[in-house]
Amino acid sequence: MTEMSKIVKTITNIAFPFVLIYGLYVISHGHLTPGGGFQGGAVVASGLAMILVAYGSNWAIKKVKEKDLSIFESLGAIGFISLAILGLIFGSVFFKNFLTGKEILFGKIPEFGSTIANINTAGVIPWMNFAVGLKVIAGLFAIVLVMAYGTRHLKGGA
Amino acid sequence: MFSNRDLFGALFLSVVAGFLIFSIFTIHPFGFPNTPEMDDYIINNCQEETGANNGVTSVVFDYRGMDTLGEATVLFTAVAAVVMLLRRVKKND
Numbered sequence: 145m146t147e148m149s150k151i152v153k154t155i156t157n158i159a160f161p162f163v164l165i166y167g168l169y170v171i172s173h174g175h176l177t178p179g180g181g182f183q184g185g186a187v188v189a190s191g192l193a194m195i196l197v198a199y200g201s202n203w204a205i206k207k208v209k210e211k212d213l214s215i216f217e218s219l220g221a222i223g224f225i226s227l228a229i230l231g232l233i234f235g236s237v238f239f240k241n242f243l244t245g246k247e248i249l250f251g252k253i254p255e256f257g258s259t260i261a262n263i264n265t266a267g268v269i270p271w272m273n274f275a276v277g278l279k280v281i282a283g284l285f286a287i288v289l290v291m292a293y294g295t296r297h298l299k300g301g302a
Numbered sequence: 303m304f305s306n307r308d309l310f311g312a313l314f315l316s317v318v319a320g321f322l323i324f325s326i327f328t329i330h331p332f333g334f335p336n337t338p339e340m341d342d343y344i345i346n347n348c349q350e351e352t353g354a355n356n357g358v359t360s361v362v363f364d365y366r367g368m369d370t371l372g373e374a375t376v377l378f379t380a381v382a383a384v385v386m387l388l389r390r391v392k393k394n395d
Contacts, residue, residue, distance in 0.1 A: 175354040180362065182373070210385055221378055228367060239367030244353040253353045266354035269363045272370075279374060283381040294388040 147200035156198040163191030171277035175250075175266035181273040185280025192281070193288045201292035213286035220279025227272055243267035 147153070170177075170184030196204045231240035243251050244267030252265045263270075330336050344357060344365065354360040362370055 175356050175359050177356065178358070180359050210389070214381070214385060217378065217381055221374060224371070224374060228371065239364065239371075241352050241364050244351075251353070254349055254355055256349055259355065261355060266352060266360070269352065269354050269359055272363045272367075273359075276370070276374060280377065283377050286381055287384045290385055290388045 147203060148198050152198045156194055160191055160195060163194070164188060167191060167281075168277075171273055172270070173261075173263070174273035174277075175269045176261040176263065181276030182280055184273075185277045186284060188277075188281045189284035189288070192285045196285075196288060196292055201289065201296065204289060205293050208289070210286050210290050213282045213289070216282035217279050217286065220275045220277075220282065223275035224272055224279065227268055227275065231268065241267040241269070243271075 167184045167187035170179035170187055171181055172184075174180035174184065228239045231242050232238050234240070234242040243249055245251060245253055246267070250264055250270045251267055252262060254262060254265050335341060344361060348357045348360040348365075349355065352360040352364045354364070
């Protein structure tokens with residue numbers, strides 16, 4: 145894909161930080177508000193795809209390699225499974241929420257009913273959200289980047 | 303005229319459509335599930351057991367974490383397949 149006009153690039157430069165912040169907010173507040181790792185990761189990955197479309201795949205492939213994205217995706221998957229296995233070690237079963245009730249590291253328990261949102265709750269769920277968010281960001285952007293770069297031999301591509 | 307294949311397709315389609323229309327009239331009303339025991343348990347206990355204010359996330363990442371593991375595996379497989387098929391090769395291919 146070739147790069148697009150200056151108008152598109154300028155609008156992308158303005159909109160990209162807000163998309164990024166919104167996606168990271170959805171990931172980090174997954175245990176309080178609707179959304180989570182998958183949804184926020186999809187938002188961030190679509191922001192990165194916007195950059196890719198505006199600046200062209202030849203520019204993007206110089207900045208980031210798909211091998212690095214694969215490493216980040218594998219790190220997310222390993223973190224997710226490690227948290228589940230830590231639940232098996234410190235708790236009783238696979239996917240046991242072993243951090244809840246510990247008062248540290250997102251370990252508080254909120255009162256019953258609708259309470260004020262406290263980000264220091266939910267035990268292992270925010271960590272799993274971060275791992276899945278990293279995995280989805282890297283995975284979806286790797287798919288989009290590689291597919292965009294694969295069109296370079298076609299007519300109209302560069 | 304219509305071939306046997308067309309007639310079979312129309313018959314199959316009408317059977318499926320009739321089944322779906324029939325199921326609309328026998329479905330439970332919105333907001334009143336047939337077996338509310340599991341819903342009530344999760345609504346009453348998810349904050350105390352998992353600490354998450356968001357009940358949906360407590361189900362996705364705690365009660366049914368194995369489902370999320372499968373979902374992550376599907377994504378991992380998709381990324382591995384796409385990167386393997388469209389990876390960069392040497393210039394003179």
